[in-house]
Amino acid sequence: MARIMARTTAQSPAGAPTDVTQGSRTKGGVGESTLRPDGTLKVTGEFAYSSDMWHEDMLWGQILRSTVAHAEIVSIDTAEALTVPGVHAVLTHEDLPAARNYGMEFQDTPVLAYGKVRHHGEPVALVAADHPETARRAAAKIKVEYRELPLITDEASATAPDAVLVHEHRADHHAAHVPHPNIVHRQPIIRGNATEAAQRADVIVKGEYTFGMQDQAFLGPESGLAVPAEDGGVDLYVATQWLHSDLQQIAPCLGLPEEKVRMTMAGVGGAFGGREDISMQILASVLALRTGKPVKMVYNRYESFFGHVHRHPAKLSYEHGATRDGKLTHMKCKIVLDGGAYMSSTPSVVGNASSLSVGPYVVDDVEIEAIGLYSNNPPCGAMRGFGAVQACFAYEAQMDKLAAELDMDPVEFRQKNAMEQGTLMPTGQRVDSPAPVAELLRRVKARPLPPEREWESSEGVDVRALPGGLSNTTHGEGVVRGIGYAVGIKNVGFSEGFDDYSTARIRMEVINGEPVATVHTAAAEVGQGGVTIHAQIARTELGVQQVTIAPADTQVGSAGSTSAGRQTYMTGGAIKNSCGIVREKVLEIGRRKFGSYHPAWASAELLLEGGKIVTDGGEVLATLAEVLENEAVEVEQEWRHRPTQPFDLVTGQGDGHVQYSFAAHRAVVEVDTELGLVKVIELACAQDVGKAVNPLSVIGQIQGGTTQGLGVAVMEEIIVDPKTAKVKNPSFTDYLLPTILDTPTIPVDYLELADPNAPYGVRGIGEAPTLSSTPAVLAAIRNATGLELNRTPVRPEHLTGT
């Protein structure tokens, strides 16, 4: 695996590299593939997830959800439910103790519906009982009378002159600037003059694209345990992506000060954005405070499909122009994202879709508009790729169309227009760290292709290597191979002026003669490997072997969300920073105690290595045990990335993003053209990761993101009936995820081009592979079939014209 190594470790004050740098002699530090501490437990099924928690004398909470998408609530009758033996409480909005709404960016989401319901599956009432079955039975006895309202299901119905308003009296920060109250947010970007530039184009290509609603489909359903405390507060154990954001939303709804809501992270079974919003947190707490008993809530798979936001489905209209020699002249686009009934993170998704709509290309003249709708469809919000996924699907299809029009190789055409370090984004922001777009494309293209007709052997046909697999639909008949390429750009971290920070508390002490570091953050481990790399960073920065990772909770400052590819950068950065302060404090103590014994204490660059204080020449001055004795050094510090700016609401200009991340894919597919079945044979990825803090985890993230992108290319879609706005497939029977037989070989080639602004040069890695995987698969299927395929996921009907 070819890599470009970037040296970013500390240098001596004079600037000359020294023999030893901090952490360079410590095992298990940054850059090593140390193993996950929770890996074996998860693989053997022994890891305790949030749904596994139990408390003596606990009750079970159950939500009654709306059966219709848009209706006035005429009445709610809980009388019969209350008579069920074992039921401890039946609550409606009237029983809520304080604030009735919550939300991440704006509090528009009712804890329990009041007045009306705005989407299928909205929580309406709540039961606590001594058994989950009893709670379910009782919930079914609650009678809700609805008076149905007209449905808003798309842009046309949302913005029609007489459209019913999903939210009548908007008071949010976007209400003033949107063209219609059913539009959550609108972000235009105007740069140069696209109409004029179009005059220079030799070819113009237009396309209308549709992106289906994808679900995060994490395996561990929403669940948690709320335990009432003696001080009138609540101890809440829950699987979430961002404890402190939850806390800010929960406390007002409980009428409690934040310090009386103590949150601890429970085992998270995947997230992908779907745990960024509140699910059962407030409801379980309300029941616990009401009944005075611990309350556990666990959604089943069906309910989970209603229990979190999904990826925004989108309609995208694009126009690109290019000159005969293959240079892009201009781009115009309109992106309509359906945010569903509540705001969630739709405004940020709109900002991303808009600012990343050009893709990783140089286009000086653009006219961009992205809007997010309020509708009566299921609420949509954060999911891996966050607005950039939908745009990438469309602009990459456009790149192939342009290349075809110009009779150029699609990779060569992309490389001709690829951005690089120094390129201006359509927002006017200069890309100020490596952007090896052309190189990533070159690398995936240069790979040898997987052999053809691998299903043939002397034994006969191995159907597992064919579309359809063991379903035995073809023995090679109708099978055509196709190859496709795509590349994408994703921002890393929170953008648009958000005060994005993380906090790390580091404690260093000597236990039984051994120096031990404790890392305490509120960062959510959702599978990304934070628990692994946090220890690696502490080892590198403090030169110790033993690192304890304290459970994430709200007893330490916010870490921000485990999302936006930001956690290694942000909490990693916070840990590095706090460790640096701890190191200085330790050296201070050393100087105080031993400074007079050796001149190097004053004159040399000192490092912490192998539990000792050493000079940069490698000379040992003292052990940490000698220096610290019974003293513990503890530091808690917030750490920020460089500030960003909001996008101008008219021109879209502004240095809105922190960092960019790039990945490219080559997809090789085989399509049974008669049955419309697809087998992805290989999905090769090349990505710049800045610095692979843990190479094994990096490859895992890239393969996972790639597979999630494959899913929405060929099977994953929540199907919402446009006539009723109801979800038609809330189960793993009909919401299909790729199995191992659908998952191809995913060779990964990563570059390490350091971002000089980021700790260790890291670049957020989790999202970029989710972007380009989908359009690469689509391009390969188009290549095999010759069909236009402007929609994802592709279904057999689309490939067979039936």
Add this chain to the structure above:
Amino acid sequence: MDFLRPATWEEALAVKAEHPTAVPIAGGTDVMVEINFDHRRPEYLVDLNRISELQDWHVGEKTVQLGASVPYSRIMEELRAELPGLALASHTVASPQIRNRGGVGGNLGTASPAGDAHPALLAADCEVEVESQARGSRLIPIDAFFTGVKRNALEADELIKSVHIKKAEGPQQFSKVGTRNAMVIAVCAFGIALHPETRTVRTGIGSAAPTPIRAKAAEEFLNAALEEGGFWDNGKIITPSIAKRFAELCSGAANPIDDVRGTASYRRHAVGVMARRTLGWTWESYRGKSRGTEGVA
């Protein structure tokens, strides 16, 4: 809900006689999903797992007597020669874990049009042995077994004991379309079996009509065409026009619906493609030019 655990077949029949609404459970592939999703809340569940004879099979001269609870994994591993169509169908059932638990009795009991075993059973030809305490056992021909959407010919006090399936005397095939490459419910499925001893071809179609069905007009056409052309004796390649007409008639036999898994027109189309391909594979095999057709699994 009472969970009844009869130790013997006789006890099970007695339980079913006493509680005709009791739902039998063996592997639980369908029943547990319905219970977990709250679609069904039977008053009584009859657990058949203690009854060992349901896990047995017996290979006779002409038929295989397959116990209702013989798991799919064993059919795949141990009855591939005798029941090749059903073995292929068994490969497509859910996941390895479920194939270790689920059996044909459950598929027949649920009688879903999407049951993976049904097209293979229809094509192979079989009789379902059912029994009640009051009236003893009887054999229901598979052609008379499926009576409606998720309905079968069982009386309320009867249990499925075994299936008497004709041993394959000719090639059999099974194909299933799903929108992923494993662990998927059928969008539609097709089974075919050549019966050289009677010079007939039988078919089975799944998920493309209210019940699993045979494409009888297609069978009749093909049987006549094969007879007329002397194909059974001369072993010639079936002419493309015969294969095409057979496929069209199979497609025409389907009476599918649009649903979340696929459109009716796709299902009709796919049944035709599968019919043409599987006829080709079985006929090639019959002609003696055996081309391996199965995954190593």
